[in-house]
Amino acid sequence: xxxxxxxxxxxxxxxxxxxxxxxxxxxxxxxxxxxxxxxxxxxxxxxxxxxxxxxxxxxxxxxxxxxxxxxxxxxxxxxxxxxxxxxxxxxxxxxxxxxxxxxxxxxxxxxxxxxxxxxxxxxxxxxxxxxxxxxxxxxxxxxxxxxxxxxxxxxxxxxxxxxxxxxxxxxxxxxxxxxxxxxxxxxxxxxxxxxxxxxxxxxxxxxxxxxxxxxxxxxxxxxxxxxxxxxxxxxxxxxxxxxxxxxxxxxxxxxxxxxxxxxxxxxxxxxxxxxxxxxxxxxxxxxxxxxxxxxxxxxxxxxxxxxxxxxxxxxxxxxxxxxxxxxxxxxxxxxxxxxxxxxxxxxxxxxxxxxxxxxxxxxxxxxxxxxxxxxxxxxxxxxxxxxxxxxxxxxxxxxxxxxxxxxxxxxxxxxxxxxxxxxxxxxxxxxxxxxxxxxxxxxxxxxxxxxxxxxxxxxxxxxxxxxxxxxx
Numbered sequence: 001x002x003x004x005x006x007x008x009x010x011x012x013x014x015x016x017x018x019x020x021x022x023x024x025x026x027x028x029x030x031x032x033x034x035x036x037x038x039x040x041x042x043x044x045x046x047x048x049x050x051x052x053x054x055x056x057x058x059x060x061x062x063x064x065x066x067x068x069x070x071x072x073x074x075x076x077x078x079x080x081x082x083x084x085x086x087x088x089x090x091x092x093x094x095x096x097x098x099x100x101x102x103x104x105x106x107x108x109x110x111x112x113x114x115x116x117x118x119x120x121x122x123x124x125x126x127x128x129x130x131x132x133x134x135x136x137x138x139x140x141x142x143x144x145x146x147x148x149x150x151x152x153x154x155x156x157x158x159x160x161x162x163x164x165x166x167x168x169x170x171x172x173x174x175x176x177x178x179x180x181x182x183x184x185x186x187x188x189x190x191x192x193x194x195x196x197x198x199x200x201x202x203x204x205x206x207x208x209x210x211x212x213x214x215x216x217x218x219x220x221x222x223x224x225x226x227x228x229x230x231x232x233x234x235x236x237x238x239x240x241x242x243x244x245x246x247x248x249x250x251x252x253x254x255x256x257x258x259x260x261x262x263x264x265x266x267x268x269x270x271x272x273x274x275x276x277x278x279x280x281x282x283x284x285x286x287x288x289x290x291x292x293x294x295x296x297x298x299x300x301x302x303x304x305x306x307x308x309x310x311x312x313x314x315x316x317x318x319x320x321x322x323x324x325x326x327x328x329x330x331x332x333x334x335x336x337x338x339x340x341x342x343x344x345x346x347x348x349x350x351x352x353x354x355x356x357x358x359x360x361x362x363x364x365x366x367x368x369x370x371x372x373x374x375x376x377x378x379x380x381x382x383x384x385x386x387x388x389x390x391x392x393x394x395x396x397x398x399x400x401x402x403x404x405x406x407x408x409x410x411x412x413x414x415x416x417x418x419x420x421x422x423x424x425x426x427x428x429x430x431x432x433x434x435x436x437x438x439x440x441x442x443x444x445x446x447x448x449x450x451x452x453x454x455x456x457x458x459x460x461x462x463x464x465x466x467x468x469x470x471x472x
Contacts, residue, residue, distance in 0.1 A: 014244040016092040019235060020053070020130040020158075022102035022119045024146060028135040029165040031059050033191055034101040036222030038066045040232060043223055046096040051088065053119045054103030055389075055408045055448065057278040057316070058208060063101070065209040066219055070281040074100065074126075075450060077110060077117035077389050077427070078406045081125045082248040083452035087282060088126055089245055097239050100128060106150060106159075110389055111428040117389065120154065127243050129160040131188055131235070136167040136175065144178050147185060160238055163230060164190040188238075189230035194222065208277060264291035266465040268311035273298035275326060276351060278316035278448070283458070286451045290462040299355065300325045304335035310472070311345045311465035312336065314352025316448060319370075320380065320413065323362030326355060326370065333371045340373035340442065343471075345398060345464035348444040350411055354378040356444055357415065374437060374444060376417030386411055388426060390447060392436070395422035398464040399440040402456035407447035419445050440464065 021037070023030050034050070041048050050063035050071040055078060063071030072091050074084045092098040102119030109118035123130045132150060134143055143164070151157055162185055164175055172190040179187050209215050226232065268287060272279065276299065284294050295306045300322055305312070319326055327333070340346050340356070348356045359377040360370045367377070386409035393404050407424075421438035424447065425431070436445030441464060443457075451458040 013093060014089060014247060015242055016088065016098055016245060017096060017236075017239040018088070018092065018098040018100065018126070018128045018242055019160075019239040020100040020102055020119060020123050020128045021133060021163075022106040022123075022130050022159075023133040023135070024150065025105045025108075025135075028133050029191065030101055030133055031062055032194075032222065033133055033163065033165065033226075034059075034099060035062050035066050035219060036191070036226040037230065037232070037235070038063060038099055039219045039223035040226040040230075041097060041099075041236075042067060043227075044232075046236075047094070049092050049095040049098045051091075051098060051100040052103070053100060053122045054117065055410075055450070056103065057280075059101055061209050061277070065215060072282060073280055073450065074122050075117065075453075076121045076125055078408065078450040079452035080406075081121075084122060084125050085245055086248060087452060089247055097236060100126075102130075106130070106132065107153060111426065114428060115154070120158070123158040124156060126245060128158065129238050129242065130158045131161045131163055131238075132159050133163050133165050136164050136171070136190075137193075140171070140175065141178065143175060144182055147179060148183055151183065151185065159185070161186040161188045161234075163188050166191070166193050168192065169229075186234070188234050191225060191229060194225055210274070266292050266310045266462065266469055267295055267306070267308055268292045268313060268465060269295050269297050269306045269309045270313040271299050271315065271352065272296040273300050274317075275300055275319045275322040275355075276315055276317040278349075278351065280450050283315075283449075283451045286455060286458045287462065290458060292462055292465065299332050299336070300329060303329070303331045305332075305339055309339075309344065310469040311461065312339060312347070314346070314348040314355060316350035316352060319351045319355045319360060320363045323360050323366070323368040323370075324364070326360075327368035333369070336371045337373045340371075343441045343468060345441045345461060345468055346373075346444070347461055348374075348442075349448050350409075350446050353444045353446060354413060354415065357417070361413075374417065374442075376415050378413050378415045381412055381414050383412065386446060390424040390426055392422040392424055392447060395436065395438050397438065397443055397457050397460040400456070400460040400463070402454060402460055404454075405447075405449060405457060406453040407449045409446050409448070411446055415446075421445075422447075441468070 051074050052060045060071035107120050109116045176187040357374045357376045358372045361379040389408050419437035420434040422436045424435045
């Protein structure tokens, strides 16, 4: 099947070819199968784009490893429905196919009691056909009942087909017949047990691609499996038979008008290495639209911050795994502490916040000196301290009131000094707490923020960078 030719097909530019791969639960093989299908389609010469439902950072790293380009998060809580549509439209145009990977179980959303922010919510928001990946290990006829439940739970379920995972060729033929005859749902193939390609997990999710031994060989093997056992031509046909997406003109105009001539010329240093790898590409693109030049650096490998910068960004990652290396890089720690003390505006999220403090307990149990720009020590605990979405309120961002901020937290670590600048409240819950450190030049704490949900956060940061440049 050939790549799409818009001139030949006269296709509406908003009718982006797309499909969503989802499952009944986490651990069903979504990421492995998504990567295998992406690799197989790329090997066919198709121009693919990848997206991840929800706030996860690690699955998009695997998408990027396959395609060599960024994968984008589609999160209806953090980015709102309008932001999700705009992101998919923006990054999906002129692609032969957009593959969206779901999150958790298809209908699992906020607080465990809602469909909001679920994979289904993304499918419904973008009118994207979904294929349900069904883990068939240890089941047979019961799998038909599971699929039937998913089809009947929601009237507008968007499920157009099924892929059976971890099933033998002989059993697949029988299961396919049962599903298609009894439920009238199309089965788009199967994936046998491929134990050599299983992606290993740890406490914050999967290992990152760079940690997976022979990752390129595994991806090629997965692609060959998908070519043999999955109906890729049928999947492409499904993805291309979609409606045009509706564009939100207000959101589009806001993003287009973010650029401010006064902000042009500011340089923002963004940490990006093994320790700091939890980055939403949309965040950096919004900062660029505001006129910023993004300069990446490594707190592990570089000796100092880049020259002539007016802002610093330390997003999350795994600093606890590299605490010794970070601590031994004295010159970088001193460079960052000096810059932040001088008033260079700085955003530090989760792992970046931990690094900015005085000390950090590494994953080996030892205590290491960190940048020391903020008071306190971060230390590991035995259980997940915070998990899920939050709404931040009652605080300011670089001295500006930007309204409520949707965010999320996911960490086993705790800090002696988490801050009191904002009130965090869990949606659909009475739980809340104080968090974050916020001054005219610093925004630091455990919450992760996606700027599509509130571009004013990025605007306030860019404005602070501009003011620092003018003062300098």
